[in-house]
Amino acid sequence: MTDESGTICRRLTGRTAVITGAGSGIGLATARRLASEGAHVVCGDIDESAGRAASEEAGGTFVRVDVTDPGQVEALFATAHETYGSVDIAFNNAGISPPEDDSILTTGLEAWKRVQDVNLTSVYLCCKAALPYMRRQGRGSIINTASFVARMGAATSQISYTASKGGVLALSRELGVQFAREGIRVNALCPGPVNTPLLQELFATDPERAARRLVHIPLGRFAEATEIAAAVAFLASDDSSFVNATDFLVDGGISGAYVTPLD
């Protein structure tokens, strides 16, 4: 990865990064980015073929993991430590937003619980598994993927998703405070809407729905996954050594906007 001056950016040389949900979207872009900055990347995903492809591309290691399963999550971090000798970065990123999770008026308890398990309980499990390694090392950076929706209300509700991401913010803040003096930073990452295949497909069939969202974004476009990955690389590196216990927004200004430019 080069910066604007053409300098090669290798902030993570020799560090070991565990990424969940590495097979697609933000996780995949981050696996590429962290590897390009010199990290050993351990790609965890429930989707074996996507996760394996990501790890091959990143020159790393694949571990099939269901992030809702405590034993599998422990094995993910143990593999990272056994393979590379440390666990320096945990990007706890896997998450889902299924269609059954909608307005509170129609969302059933099963759908609610499933989203809480994959989006919030998984982050608890991943932090719990990563922290012992980081405490022994006296060093570590944990980045938990939340979302801008945890900071704002939406009339197009996904009630359990929003609540799960709010939980990620509170959990990350608390851990960032608790472990700060042991050299471990914990931050929540709040991406705005990202240009993913799912989003493109949705908006191709319903342009009005796209326009309704785009109007709120000062930058007038969705994020690219590489832009979110760049923020993760910053939070993972020592360049962010005084950034801790934050809700790190990478949202194009949505959460700061009242009236946006017309064109």
Ligand SMILES: NC(=O)c1ccc[n+]([C@@H]2O[C@H](COP(=O)([O-])OP(=O)(O)OC[C@H]3O[C@@H](n4cnc5c(N)ncnc54)[C@H](O)[C@@H]3O)[C@@H](O)[C@H]2O)c1
């Ligand atoms: N895309 C957006 O607009 C956006 C915006 C804000 C926050 N986020 C959050 O960013 C994270 C990544 O989103 P994305 O858009 O890259 O999603 P994505 O669907 O492209 O990728 C998610 C990955 O997680 C994996 N996964 C799902 N359930 C899993 C499980 N139980 N165990 C292990 N792996 C599992 C999937 O196989 C997939 O590879 C999520 O937490 C999401 O909520 C996304």
